[in-house]
Amino acid sequence: MDQIFEILIAGLLIAAGIFGIVGSFGLIKLPETMTRLHAPTKASTLGVGGVLVASMIYFFVFEGKLSWHELLITLFIFLTAPITANFIAKAYMHRNLTPKDMPESNTARGWATYEDEAETQEPLMTKPKRP
Amino acid sequence: MLRKIFPHPYLTILLIIIWMLLVNQLKLGSFIFAIFLATIIPIFTAPYWPDRPILRNPMAMLGYLAVVIYDIIKSNFIVAGIVLFKPNSQLKTAWVTVPLDLRTPEAITVLAGTITMTPGTVTADMSGCGRALLVHCLHAPDPDAVRDEIKTRYEARLMRIFE
DSSP: OHHHHHHHHHHHHHHHHHHHHHHHHHHHHSSSHHHHTHHHHHHHHHHHHHHHHHHHHHHHHHSOSOOOHHHHHHHHHHHHHHHHHHHHHHHHHHHHOOGGGSOOOOSSSOBGGGSOGGGOOOOOOOOOOOO | OHHHHOSOHHHHHHHHHHHHHHHOSOOHHHHHHHHHHHHHHHHHHGGGOOSOOOOSOTTHHHHHHHHHHHHHHHHHHHHHHHHHHSOGGGOOOEEEEEEOOOOSHHHHHHHHHHHHHSTTEEEEEEBTTSSEEEEEESSOSOHHHHHHHIIIIIIHHHHHHHO
16 A cells, blocks of 8 residues: 555656756747746646645655645745746846837737836726725 | 724635644644734734725635646646747747736736746736736747637636626
């Protein structure tokens, strides 16, 4: 019985390692910053996820206790990864691209990154209700 | 009265859960301390959060989470395949404009985060008025299909949860 779990954990760790390597390789191989952004935000999610699931199974089966830290790590990755990607994308747009390289926003105003600071105004969103 | 003690009920619940996960043990002592922290932190930070999102349908969150996790796993394989087997010259990158029907900032934030975590797309920017998102696709032979998928698969679900 133990051996089944050992094989399962080892398999998860190997799969996670492969995804980690592919993510890092994508960083070298892809041609420019915007495409490079895709490799680490995706391929490594499963890399980290695999290690965390393996860790949870290990502690549950061999140490006999449920470990919840892995869920927290997943939560924090999901919160931080998109924001980092967004900031890198914005910085890149600012330095290397002009509004002409972008598609039209088809709305009243252009993309926020290129807006003139002097005319900054509140976005037109519904305000959440006050209690 | 209850509003005064718990200005942000969802935040209180979330803080209790996170504290219990951090402690990693189900003990009465840490649970009481979790309740203590989850009560005073929202009270002291309430001035920074004058408004709050309304969740119209909190249970639909779970369904949305399942869809997103499935898509993340799928996207990992797709992106890994593109990185390993597609020559750079064959990559068709594209910028896509996604018009938004969502109007609350929280819902738009969740949508933008979801787009970044799922198949070959990264949210790069929002239009100044908050009515459109700029999305970069790693490999999109048909950019319109990407836009339609985002609108039907994620945005429609978020509409049901938040608005």
